[in-house]
Amino acid sequence: MDRLKYILYLALAFSSQQIVFAQKNNSVNELNEVDKKINESIYISTNANSFLTGETLQYKLFCIDKLANTASIFSKIAYVQLIDNNKKTVFAHKLFLDKATGNGDFFIPTTLETGSYKLIGYTNWMLNKTVPDYFSTDIYIVNPYKENPSGSTVSYNSVSSETVNNSNISFDIKNKSYNTRDLIELNVKSNSDEFTKGNYTLSVRKTDGFLVQNKAIFSGKTNQNGEITNSQFVLPELRGEIITGKISSANAEIKNKKVALSIVGKNADLKIVKTDDQGKFIVILEKENSNSNIIVQVLESGKEDYIIEIDKQKDVDFSNLTFPVVQFNSDFKQNITDRLISTQVENAYYDVKKDSVISPAIALPFFGASSEEYILDDFTRFPNIEETVTEILKGVYYRKNDNIYSIHVFDNNDNYESALPTMIIVDGLIIEDLNEFFAFNPKNLFKVNVVRGIYYYGSKSFNGIVSFTTKNGDYDTKLKGKFIVRPEILRPQVKKNYFSPDYTSNKNVRIPDYRHQLLWQPNIDLSKTSNSKFYASDVSGKYEVSLEGFSASGKPVFIKDFIEIKEEASN
Structure with a gap:
């Protein structure tokens, strides 16, 4: 069965807009057979695995076929969460996937405690398993403004600084040593079309004693335990974002009633759906829209008789998570001090160093261009x-x-x-x-x-x-009642161009540059260009250059090299 056949099967299964079918053993068995073909799994690449509060965690998510490691062709939506060691959610992100990938970032606030955290990734389909099937990786955070929590332990380990090579793809770095604010140019070369057409993330980041451990690399081994269950079945998001809910009434019919969901704003969207026998409804948003101004209302005479409720996102079972002890090497105190100063300087100049949001293309309204x-x-x-x-x-x-x-x-x-x-x-x-x-x-x-x-x-x-x-794009209504609601629904992450200074002119010359992350390209396309140019900062030291992702045939790729940035000698 190809993707179209899978979607057709699932569409027929959900066509009544009821989930009771999943309570039948034969339906559950059929879904488990479909799951064997879909084989979805998540892998997340991050710019680092250890951070100070005030720094930014950047990540890229890959949705892959866990047997072939190739890009999954099914789910269009994925989720990322950061979980603390009390198994509470720090942040939750929703990603619209493009070619089975998505990316985002999170500014780490000073409200977080020093400790270990878990970065989690999953799709809705993966939540229907008896055994948690989400991706998990360790993230370490230090809050230098707070004392370490009582009972926490700080131990020491060494960090590998060896170059990682791959015979099929490699860096071509013209120089390995630069002065502060020099223009750096690097190329990625490959002897194989398979690797040139892969999907990768490119990162250049300072290495120091606060690197907790070597970055976890995709091994190709994923959890393949667990089966689809009949308990709280979650609809797979095969066509786009799914929002579900129900209407109820003490004295009115709830079957075949019209419900409208509006995303109100400049890039507006409108969906009208019909309830099933139980008053349930399903809205599918095929177009990516991060606007949080959502209004859902009943479109019926006597609408005052109805109550609308929007379903919440299913809770993820984090009971199996274990959190390692925070570990640093022996130089961590001085390195934390240095990084804290750099972070404070960078954040002080936030207004002139902001990432820019990529405005989404204004989609045609549902009535097309014939108006x-x-x-x-x-x-x-x-x-x-x-x-x-x-x-x-x-x-x-x-x-x-x-x-x-x-x-x-x-x-x-x-x-x-x-x-x-x-x-x-x-x-x-x-x-x-x-x-x-x-x-x-x-x-x-x-x-x-x-x-x-x-x-x-x-x-x-x-x-x-x-x-x-x-x-x-700011029209608002004063209409109130239980038949019209403004639900808080997790919205997709906006796409960004990450800030990078340009020293070809005098525009940024007088602005301090204390970046430790020199480059973050979550979607580098080697089939179009293998050349990346960026500037060194004012922070001298050793920087790791890494490329991570998957070849066109699904082979995991991770390579790294190092460059040195030196303070320019004064005359």
Whole structure:
């Protein structure tokens, strides 16, 4: 069975939007057979495994077929958590996967205690096992602003500084010694197309006595124990982000009721789904959207009779986690002092050294590009919504009966008008009670899109669409009730370009540069370029250059080399 067949099987299994099927032994057996084919596993590469508070943990996640080690073609969403030694979550991240990989970062606050932590990675599919099947690696954190917790132990070990080679792929570093703020250029060369087309992360970071232990490398061995169970089955996210919930009512029917989920903002999204016999509903968000302004509402007459509840993410069983003792080598005290000074200087200049967020491509709205679009600044501005609709929007009109507003769209056939309501949207929020919107200042509107004719979306039919977009993407509603909720749902991590200074001009010359992480490229594409250029910082010492990932055929790759940065001799 290929990916399409697996998805078809699972789609049919979930088509009733009920999970009771998984309680049947034969269904569970079938899912375990599917699991043998999917074979998902997670591996996470990090920029280091030991940190001071005030530093940043950077990581890249690989979702792989645990038998072939090739990129998994199934789950589109993965999760990363940092767990403390009390088995409490420090952070939880959701990642939209691109070619089975995703990356993120976490600034380590001074609220954390000195100790060992676990970095965990998994997909929803992996949570359905009797034995925890998540990825786990040790992370060590020192908080120099707090005393070590009572009972903790500090011991010493040595750190390997040997070069790691691979006969198929290697570094080509022109020089091994540089002065502070020199331009550094390195190449990655390979004698095999298989390795050139791999998926890798490139890191350059200072080595010092605070390196706790050698970095754990992917071994190819993963947990293959455990089976799919019938207890709290979690839907696999094969097409995108899944959000589930249910409606309830003391006196109204809960079957086949319409529920809308809106991501409100400039990059808005809207989904309309239908409940099953138990009032449950499933929303699938195929497009990556980190916006946290989410509103879920019932789209029914008598909506006040309904209560909406959004399901929480399934808790992960961390009972099997064990936490090693924090270990440092004998020079750790001076190195911690040096790194603390560097961290404080870097954080003091945060505003001029911020990473930049990569703005996601603005996706077409669900109604596509066939709408009539009105950029309101191209027209005379009117003082209210009534005149704006009447004077600017062709084929659109409003009514006011018994002090209740409504908006309507003429059909493509001028001699026909459907009795269906028009879908009215503002910044992705579907609106049924328009009185509040008609009090809105139209000067804050940017554009309006109009779609004519009968339109079927999700499980509901409309006579046309009128979609308003505000200038700031910040429309809000005062509508309240148990039929409309603003759930706190974990959002996907935003993509970033990580800061790197440029000393070709005088722009950054007077700004101190105390970086210990000179380069972090979580998605280096060797098929396009094997050349990386970056600048040394003001911190002298030995730096580790490492490349980690998987070849095109799934072979694990880890190579490392070293460069030296020296203080430039004064005249």
